[in-house]
Ligand SMILES: [Zn+2]
């Protein structure tokens with residue numbers, strides 16, 4: 001008679017180790033990045049590598065190219081200051097894919113919240129002020 005032991009072994013040996021580790025992750029929330037890191041120094045390294053866009057005029061740092069571009073347009077472009085004085089709209093949407101231009105940073109903020117589901121706690125002033133050293137989030141800390 002043939003032994004059928006093999007039919008029973010290995011059947012229910014599957015380990016159920018799907019427990020998600022709950023350790024505090026360091027998440028980059030600059031722009032739409034959302035990269036996760038297990039320690040603070042790797043996050044800092046990541047920011048220096050991917051989110052260092054420095055304005056040549058005022059040396060402020062921005063989290064991405066788009067924000068640096070908008071900063072220069074809104075704060076160092078004399079043509080835009082003239083336009084603004086004439087009452088023309090110069091405040092472009094944060095998203096390159098959207099061609100909305102607003103008349104003030106305040107109306108742009110509303111546009112971002114309304115049309116693009118940006119959080120109210122987003123640091124909209126980053127376009128003007130840039131990021132401070134060691135800043136890893138574009139959300140206002142509570
Ligand atoms: Zn990042």
Ligand SMILES: [Zn+2]
Nearest residue numbers: 055057058059
């Ligand atoms: Zn600047």
Ligand SMILES: [Zn+2]
Nearest residue numbers: 093095098100
């Ligand atoms: Zn938009």
